[in-house]
Amino acid sequence: MKPDERSLVEIVRDIVDIKGRVERNPYGMMAGAMGAGFILGGGLFTRLTEKIAGAVVRAGVIAALPRLEKELERYLGRDAETASPSTGKGE
Numbered sequence: 001m002k003p004d005e006r007s008l009v010e011i012v013r014d015i016v017d018i019k020g021r022v023e024r025n026p027y028g029m030m031a032g033a034m035g036a037g038f039i040l041g042g043g044l045f046t047r048l049t050e051k052i053a054g055a056v057v058r059a060g061v062i063a064a065l066p067r068l069e070k071e072l073e074r075y076l077g078r079d080a081e082t083a084s085p086s087t088g089k090g091e
Contacts, residue, residue: 022029043049 018029038044
């Protein structure tokens, strides 16, 4: 069979390769399927999801805070140096 004679379904099947993905990463595919089912089942706008999302955001901010502080200090340090350069004339 020539490549241009393949049906669209066969091309998509080769690109997606669900069986291969499941063999390589079964737990990841299961988690993805559960997440898709949760969203499609209407669980996205529930109180439980709101609580989980809030906890995840808080944990992410706490984890990123040290790096954000360093970046902010670096930025403010550069900004302070460029805004008021010392002339060295007895200030």
